[in-house]
Amino acid sequence: xxxxxxxxxxxxxxxxxxxxxxxxxxxxxxxxxxxxxxxxxxxxxxxxxxxxxxxxxxxxxxxxxxxxxxxxxxxxxxxxxxxxxxxxxxxxxxxxxxxxxxxxxxxxxxxxxxxxxxxxxxxxxxxxxxxxxxxxxxxxxxxxxxxxxxxxxxxxxxxxxxxxxxxxxxxxxxxxxxxxxxxxxxxxxxxxxxxxxxxxxxxxxxxxxxxxxxxxxxxxxxxxxxxxxxxxxxxxxx
Amino acid sequence: xxxxxxxxxxxxxxxxxxxxxxxxxxxxxxxxxxxxxxxxxxxxxxxxxxxxxxxxxxxxxxxxxxxxxxxxxxxxxxxxxxxxxxxxxxxxxxxxxxxxxxxxxxxxxxxxxxxxxxxxxxxxxxxxxxxxxxxxxxxxxxxxxxxxxxxxxxxxxxxxxxxxxxxxxxxxxxxxxxxxxxxxxxxxxxxxxxxxxxxxxxxxxxxxxxxxxxxxxxxxxxxxxxxxxxxxxxxxxxxxxxxxxxxxxxxxxxxxxxxxxxxxxxxxxxxxxxxxxxxxxxxxxxxxxxxxxxxxxxxxxxxxxxxxxxxxxxxxxxxxxxxxxxxxxxxxxxxxxxxxxxxxxxxxxxxxxxxxxxxxxxxxxxxxxxxxxxxxxxxxxxxxxxxxxxxxxxxxxxxxxxxxxxxxxxxxxxxxxxxxxxxxxxxxxxxxxxxxxxxxxxxxxxxxxxxxxxxxxxxxxxxxxxxxxxxxxxxxxxxxxxxxxxxxxxxxxxxxxxxxxxxxxxxxxxxxxxxxxxxxxxxxxxxxxxxxxxxxxxxxxxxxxxxxxxxxxxxxxxxxxxxxxxxxxxxxxxxxxxxxxxxxxxxxxx
Numbered sequence: 163x164x165x166x167x168x169x170x171x172x173x174x175x176x177x178x179x180x181x182x183x184x185x186x187x188x189x190x191x192x193x194x195x196x197x198x199x200x201x202x203x204x205x206x207x208x209x210x211x212x213x214x215x216x217x218x219x220x221x222x223x224x225x226x227x228x229x230x231x232x233x234x235x236x237x238x239x240x241x242x243x244x245x246x247x248x249x250x251x252x253x254x255x256x257x258x259x260x261x262x263x264x265x266x267x268x269x270x271x272x273x274x275x276x277x278x279x280x281x282x283x284x285x286x287x288x289x290x291x292x293x294x295x296x297x298x299x300x301x302x303x304x305x306x307x308x309x310x311x312x313x314x315x316x317x318x319x320x321x322x323x324x325x326x327x328x329x330x331x332x333x334x335x336x337x338x339x340x341x342x343x344x345x346x347x348x349x350x351x352x353x354x355x356x357x358x359x360x361x362x363x364x365x366x367x368x369x370x371x372x373x374x375x376x377x378x379x380x381x382x383x384x385x386x387x388x389x390x391x392x393x394x395x396x397x398x399x400x
Numbered sequence: 401x402x403x404x405x406x407x408x409x410x411x412x413x414x415x416x417x418x419x420x421x422x423x424x425x426x427x428x429x430x431x432x433x434x435x436x437x438x439x440x441x442x443x444x445x446x447x448x449x450x451x452x453x454x455x456x457x458x459x460x461x462x463x464x465x466x467x468x469x470x471x472x473x474x475x476x477x478x479x480x481x482x483x484x485x486x487x488x489x490x491x492x493x494x495x496x497x498x499x500x501x502x503x504x505x506x507x508x509x510x511x512x513x514x515x516x517x518x519x520x521x522x523x524x525x526x527x528x529x530x531x532x533x534x535x536x537x538x539x540x541x542x543x544x545x546x547x548x549x550x551x552x553x554x555x556x557x558x559x560x561x562x563x564x565x566x567x568x569x570x571x572x573x574x575x576x577x578x579x580x581x582x583x584x585x586x587x588x589x590x591x592x593x594x595x596x597x598x599x600x601x602x603x604x605x606x607x608x609x610x611x612x613x614x615x616x617x618x619x620x621x622x623x624x625x626x627x628x629x630x631x632x633x634x635x636x637x638x639x640x641x642x643x644x645x646x647x648x649x650x651x652x653x654x655x656x657x658x659x660x661x662x663x664x665x666x667x668x669x670x671x672x673x674x675x676x677x678x679x680x681x682x683x684x685x686x687x688x689x690x691x692x693x694x695x696x697x698x699x700x701x702x703x704x705x706x707x708x709x710x711x712x713x714x715x716x717x718x719x720x721x722x723x724x725x726x727x728x729x730x731x732x733x734x735x736x737x738x739x740x741x742x743x744x745x746x747x748x749x750x751x752x753x754x755x756x757x758x759x760x761x762x763x764x765x766x767x768x769x770x771x772x773x774x775x776x777x778x779x780x781x782x783x784x785x786x787x788x789x790x791x792x793x794x795x796x797x798x799x800x801x802x803x804x805x806x807x808x809x810x811x812x813x814x815x816x817x818x819x820x821x822x823x824x825x826x827x828x829x830x831x832x833x834x835x836x837x838x839x840x841x842x843x844x845x846x847x848x849x850x851x852x853x854x855x856x857x858x859x860x861x862x863x864x865x866x867x868x869x870x871x872x873x874x875x876x877x878x879x880x881x882x883x884x885x886x887x888x889x890x891x892x893x894x895x896x897x898x899x900x901x902x903x904x905x906x907x908x909x910x911x912x913x914x915x916x917x918x919x920x921x922x923x924x925x926x927x928x929x930x931x932x933x934x935x936x937x938x939x940x941x942x943x944x945x946x947x948x949x950x951x952x953x954x955x956x957x958x959x960x961x962x963x964x965x966x967x968x969x970x971x972x973x974x975x976x977x978x979x980x981x982x983x984x985x986x987x988x989x990x
Contacts, residue, residue: 189608189958190416192600198417198520201597205627209589212631216678220635220671224650228666315647321666326648330639 199368203378207385210338214389217331218396224323225400233319235398238307253398256299257390260339263292264387271380274373279353282376286350289383293343300336304329328397335393338386342379349379413605421950422518434530436522437949438507441529443840445503448529449496450915452536456491457908459484468901470882478881479567482551485879487539489554490577493683494584495536497825501690502588502626503532505832506595506619508840512939513616515604515958515978517950519594528594531587538580547571553879555676558651558669562644565657574644578637585630585637595623604938606958610714611977613937613962614707617714618693621721622686628725629682636675643667673735677728684821685724689717691828692759695781697962698831699763701935702778703770704973706963709762716755716762723752733801734808742801749799753792760789771966775933776850780831783858784824791820794869809879812872815865823861830857830914837918838932842945843925849917853910860907867896936974937962959988 185192193201225232236249243251270285311318312325352358352367353376363369425431435441463484466476476484507525511518519525542549551567552560552574564570568577599612599620612620639650643664651672652664700707707713729737729745763785772778794816797803807813830853837845874890876883885892931940943953956978964975969983982988 187608187610189413189606189611190601190603192609194416196601198597198601201601202521202593205593205596206589209592209627209631212628213634216632216635216675220639220650220675223668223671223674224666227668227671230666314642315649315663322649323666326642326646326650330642330648334638 197368197370197374199374199378200381203381207381210385214334214392217334218392221323221327221331222396224327225321228321228323230321232321233317233324235400238319238324239303239398250398252299252303253394256296256303257394259292259299260296260387260390263289263296264384266292267380267383271377274353274376277359277373279356279359282373283350283354286346286353286376286379290343290346290350293339293346293383297336297339297343300332300339304332331393331397335386335389338389342383342386345379346383349375415605415955417602419517419955422522424949434526436518436526438511438519438522438525439840439947441525442504442507444529445507445532446500446505448533448536449500449504452491452539453496453500454911455540456488456496457911459488459491461905461908463488464901464904466881468898470884479548479551481881482553482879483549483567483573486551486553486556486577487543487549491539492822493554493687494581495539497687497821497829498588498626498683499532500829501687501825502595502619502623503529503591505615505690505694505836506623507591508836509615509939510595510598510619511602512942512947512951513613513937513962514599514602515607515938515952515956516598516602517952517955520597520602521594524590525594528587528591531583531590535580535583535587538576538583542568542573542576542580545572545576547573550574550577552577555673555680556640557676558640558643558667558672559653559655559664562640562652563655563657575641578641578644581637582634582641585634588626588630592623592627595619596627604955604958607938607977610711611958611961614693614696614710614713614717615690615937616693617717618690618696621717622689625682625689625721625724626686629679629686631679632675633679636672636679639675640672670732670735673732674728677731678725680731681728682721682724684817685720687821687825689721691784691825692717694832695784695828696759696763696766697937698777698781698828698835699766700963700965701835701933702775702781703767703772704965705766705770706961706965707762708765708768709758710961710963712758713762716758719755720752723748723755727752730799730804733804746799746801750796753796756792760785760792775834776845776847776854777831777835777933779851779854779858780827780834783854784827784831787819787827787861788824791816791818791824795820807872809877810872811868811876811878814878815868815872818865818868823865827858830854833918835933836939837921838928838945839939839942840946841922841925842928843921844928844932845921845925846917849913849920853914853917856910857907860903860910863903864900864907867900871896871900934972934974936960936964936976938977941976941978 185194188194196204237247239253240247240249241251242248266285266289270282270289273282273285307325307328312328314326314329316322317325349366352364353373357364357367358373358375359371361369361371366375368374423436425435425437431437432440435444462473462476463481465473466481507519510516539549547568547570549568550556550561550573552569556574556577560566560569561574562569566574568574599616603612639648642648643650643652647663649664649667651669652662652667653669654665655662696707696713727745727749729741730749733742733745794812798807798813798816834845834850837843871893872878874893875888876893883889885894928945930942930945933940938956938958939947941956942951957980958977959980960975960977962977964970964977966973967975970981975981980988
């Protein structure tokens, strides 16, 4: 692994267990190649993992302790097209879009390593567009369910915790995606304007003259994507 | 980027992170109000925490007036009493203790002790304080809304917390409480990311993790725990807010209220308890671990001895932190659980006694044959040790399922947790303020007032909480507005209750003297100089006292741990962490 950011003295880096121990017992920094911003994002995501884990565990508790039947996900989340019911069709498309956006994000980060300004910005905008499409489809799904009578306190098919959990968990995840889209656009704009090419500090830019903001954004975006996989598995497929 | 430092007699390793001055404020508002300097943020955090803590102190007086002299005070109604209980607990645990240890001492001491110029993200750090202040204001606002603040008890158990029978349950009290907690968690997270990253990634040259003062280890571990435990409270608050506002039934079973069936149904109140205590038990140690760390430093400095078993102390802090995530259900023995779970949680709970006992032994062994100076910080440190041991011993009772079931929900529990996480950490906070006030202001706190403050607080706290164990043992339940003389009490407690209440009033009153001392000494205190306690850790070796923006002229290089006291052959009885002294004939190494 070569150092992507912040030219490092390679002798500081050791491999394996002894490297782990050497890093933790060294001065200045525990994670030798990790900048402050990236470290903060990792810890924030660790904390956010606990938030989503608590949401999902609470939902599973509600689902397994309720006395009324839980609505059948493959019927509730079906699209009716041309006289046929396609179970989970919309969710499948949403999942595909979001995972594709992780792909474009990874490509953006790859371009950021090479400081390719224009492709990085364009790929981030593509990621933002896919993210916005995901949120749009989620809004469509919410509208459809609400028109069918799903409310946080009731629904036509069974346990009332269904609607409550659905709106809470997808809403919280959708908020994360929305925040991500906003910051994708902001950082894409900074890349486009060349803020990351300059050696001066500015908002969201450490002034190291590298594109690290893109990589930190990528961490967040992949996290949001990963969380969706768990929501998809536990809410829609269960 | 490579800075060789001023010392040309040895080769220093390169700086891994460029030494950048934190952004400098130019306006008065930028310096003192919207300050991005961790030291000002620390003082803002502490001031706000103490101010709201005083509100909670007054509420404890009102509660004790009612319990000690029932029927005497007409203005204390049953509703008001429950509101006092709730707000006293919530404010003391979250808005005072958590905020002052992490936001106050964390902000002040971490950058100075690790040899950094500031926290790594000063702007986010500033936001952290203002969101915290907003949380406090929302909390205060609940006193002025119709129905008043929530009276659900600090644990906010549903379903009662959101029903009309509980004060503030059907009005806005509970809503404001939950919103305030959510804000607090968001604010804390911003600060907590700063504390954690600063300790991990922004230490100065020569400052390894195993050279950090135990204060930093305590605050750091508590911060990491808080970042992992507060999410559970956040989720619980969001869900209960939905139950209250949107009519969801996450925690609400089918209920009949005043003969009318409510629209709720199918939810699990126990789910809330699990979420709450998954946060709530680590919270005990979020408050205790910084106290453990700080008290270790106080004892070492004021007994002129190195901390006994430093590595053990560090590992004990880390192990306590980890264990505290798998003991939460010991708060729920009376909620009912499978006996195997009770067995599991009792076992993990009692295992925590091992690392805590290691810490107590090491404190005592640090004192052993030390050159003990009975300064005010040392007095409070000693007060902490005995109080913590006492509180910890009753924890052994309550950790066992069969002993806990009869004792649960009695005043015995109240006495236990006040000793172990009320009085004990507060003792450390007092000691720490007496210890670091000279660094923050350049003047010493008045010694005579400090002596009065310590002895009245220490003896008074025992007068309050020692008899309270007995009151609980004879059967007085907690959270009762007025119990009269029921037959199940095995002994009368009226006289004791009046005694406890009188002691509580005196202990509370002497805190006013402490506050007076803080303001009086700002102008009239003895000039302290840079290092009045002749302490070794880095924060005492700043070029100026109080340290200015950026803390250092040139970043210090660290040659040793924080506990080189009474080193044979050394020029003084302590060696500063940035002192390159070595015995004759030995080679100097960073």
